[in-house]
Amino acid sequence: MEKIVALCKRRGFIYPGSEIYGGLTGTWDYGPLGALLKKNIKDEWWKEMVQLRSDVVGVDAAIMMNSTVWQKSGHLEAFTDPLVECKVCHQRFRADKDDEISSHEKIHKQKTEWTAPQKFNLLVKAYLGIIEGAQDEIYLRGEITQGAFVNFENVASSTRVKIPFGIAQIGKAFRNEITPGNFTFRSREFEQMELEFFIKPESTEGNKWFDYWKNQRINWYTSLGIRKENLRFRKHEEKEKAHYAKFAEDIEYNAPFGWSEFEGIHNRGDFDLSAHNLSYVDEDGKKYTPWVIETSGGIDRSLLFFLLDAYSEENGRTILKLHPKLAPIKAAVFPLLANKENLVSEARKIYKTLQKEMMVAWDDRGNIGKRYFAQDEAGTPFCITVDFQSLEDRTVTVRDRDSAKQERIKIENLQEYFQKKLK
Ligand code: GAP
Secondary structure (H helix, E strand, O other), X not given: OHHHHHHHHHXXXXXXXXXXXXXXXXXXXXXXXXXXXXXXXXXXXXXXXXXXXXXXXXXXXXXXXXXXXXXXXXHHHHOEEEEEEEOOOOOEEEOOOHHHHHHHHHHOOOOOOEOOOEEEEOOEEEEEOOOOOOOEEEEEOOOOHHHHHHOHXXXXXXXXXXXXXXXXXXXXXXXXXXXXXOOOOEOXXXXXXXXXXXXXXXXXXXXXXXXXXXXXXXXXXXXXOOOXXXXXXXXXXXXXXXXXXXXXXXXXXXXXXXXXEEEEEEEEEOHHHHHOOOOEEOOOOOEEOOEEEEEEEEHHHHHHHHHHHHEEEEOOEEEEOOOOOOOOOOEEEEEOOOOXXXXXXXXXXXXHXXXXXXXXXXXXXXXXXXXXXXXXXXXXXXXXXXXXXXXXXXXXXXXXXXOOOXXXXXXXXXXXXXXXXOO
């Protein structure tokens, strides 16, 4: 973890939020490489979950919602974690996190006593309106989900979707977490990527779609390079299930801090649509309240786990073996020598041409070895070098990040070469 945190800061993936003013606990800022990686994760998810399907449509709902939404959805009452306070130092913890409780107890030499657990609501309050004192108290959304539910009838009537169908969404969520930690893993501001899939209200349908989406989601992570052995499913015990869930399983990742929740798959039954008094009329005029199978993943957690899984050290080099589709920069272009005008101008032309198709970096500092070193740490899958041979036969070397092997490619074929490699 320390190596990943240091790499993220050094290369511009992730910085602490509001750092120059001492930070703000539980918030993180994504730098130039992090913002690109995040965008690539979101684009891949959207392609898989919306673009390639005819039974899913996307929405982008408002973060600020009428407070009634949170009352009806049960979040005002039940979106809570059990909070306990250490009677020795008055630090507060989650009572359900045994590992965090026991590692805190080890800090104190004496026996630690705890207050009785209290329900602590995670919703973040905000105030809206222009007249001081008469402003509306609202809540920043604790899950992006409700934006899909409140638009259920809008979507059903404005598109041609029929049950079974899904509403997909990506966006920010906010939680007043008791103990933010493990870098971005548990933050107070984070992004979610969710599918709410509406089905007939029957157990057999529920089980069928639950299994279907479980497999789709785990396969998506492995298709983007996460090693199978680092993923597993874990069923929620009765006592840990969210207030809306009939049944829930997590996809977990084998993180350095232990197996940890990556994405939740929930059978929410008709909890939400019933709560909002929404229903569906099918083609035969039959009215019913659909059930919902939900897949809810965190973008920040995905980004962290993609980085952890891609991190490797070989012969003193750090290499981020990110899947080429996720890599922030797809290729870097170098002139072999920065002081040879004909090499620089040829390399510039290649850089400008490739820029139209993908994110490309330029580097003419130091020697080639140092430039490879920097791009390996950034996860760039290909490095193109323009050398003296390029001026004679119009070829360049293309170096592969993971094998460090080089091949000579004709300049005129570079675009086609990368189209194939990045597919
Ligand atoms: N709509 C269902 C829902 O929000 P959840 O299990 O509470 O379910 C879903 O959250 C996902 O959101 C988690 O699996 C995780 O990836 C991400 N997530 C939740 N809380 C988070 C936090 N404090 N920091 C970062 N990611 C978080």
